[in-house]
Amino acid sequence: MLTARFYSPAEIIMVDLDDNRLETAKRFGATTVINSADGNAVQAVMKLTADRGVDTAIEAVGIPVTFELCEAIIAPGGTIANVGVHGVKVDLHLEHLWDRNITITTRLVDTVSTPMLLETLRSRSIDPKLLITHHFTFEQILDAYDTFAHAADTHALKVIIAA
Numbered sequence: 001m002l003t004a005r006f007y008s009p010a011e012i013i014m015v016d017l018d019d020n021r022l023e024t025a026k027r028f029g030a031t032t033v034i035n036s037a038d039g040n041a042v043q044a045v046m047k048l049t050a051d052r053g054v055d056t057a058i059e060a061v062g063i064p065v066t067f068e069l070c071e072a073i074i075a076p077g078g079t080i081a082n083v084g085v086h087g088v089k090v091d092l093h094l095e096h097l098w099d100r101n102i103t104i105t106t107r108l109v110d111t112v113s114t115p116m117l118l119e120t121l122r123s124r125s126i127d128p129k130l131l132i133t134h135h136f137t138f139e140q141i142l143d144a145y146d147t148f149a150h151a152a153d154t155h156a157l158k159v160i161i162a163a
Contacts, residue, residue, distance in 0.1 A: 001014065001024075001025050001028040001029060001030065002028055002126040002130070002131075003120070003126065004029070004058070005029050006125070007056075009055075009056075011031045011032065011048075012025075012029060012030045012031050012032075013030070013031070013032045013033075013034065013045060013048060013054065014026075014030040014032070014033045014034070015033075015034045015036050015041045015045070015069065016033070016034075016035065016036065017035065017036055017037050017152075018151070018152045019035060020152070020155045021157075022034075022035060024157065028130070032048060036069070041069060041073075042069065042072045042073055045073045046073065049073075049075070052075050052076075053073050053074050053075030053076070053078060054073050054074060054075055054078060055075055055077075055078045055079070056078060056079045056080075056081060057069075057070035057073055057074050057078065057079075057080050057081070058070075058081045058083065059080065059081070059082045059083065059084050060083050060084050061084045062084030062085040062086045062087065063084070063086070063088075064086075064088065064089070064090045064091065066084065067080075067082065067084070067086070067090045068090075068091065068093070070082075071092075071093050071096060071097060072096075074097075074100065074102050075100075076099075076100045076101060076102070077100070077101050077102065078100070078102050078103075079102065079103045079104070079105060080102060080103070080104045080105070081105050081107070082104065082105065082106045082107075083106075083107055083108065085108065092104075128158075131157045131158040132157070132158050132159075132160055133154075133155060133156050133157045133158065133159070134147050134148075134154070134156050134158075134159040134160070135159070135160045135162065136159060136160065136161050136162070137161070137162060137163075138161060138162070138163050140161075141161055144159045144161050147159055
């Protein structure tokens, strides 16, 4: 969310199951939030875009259902940017995408993106402290993992573990 603003989008639509994350997305600049718990996220996004779809769909969770959501809402000529870490097989539905002329990109924080992210922090273009919701000592590391594992209940975004 914080870096999406760098591209000057006219609208940022955030889709999530967690109302706390959606509220956070609003604070960080989302113009519209959609809770996908009811299974109608595709219809909601398509209604917002007059059935065109979105120019860029960012998959940041790493689960099949969110990648398939991106496939369903991407506009012709759009980009699906997959940054989520997938631990299981994800289907690529070319039968629905072949005529849309889309681009699919993948990226992790790596030797290419790390220098850019560090420069972004150095220039104070984003404030990473906005993401920190919990602090733990090293002795509390198991509590930190438990808090992050139950983020929907604890409202954890990022946890800091300090020595």
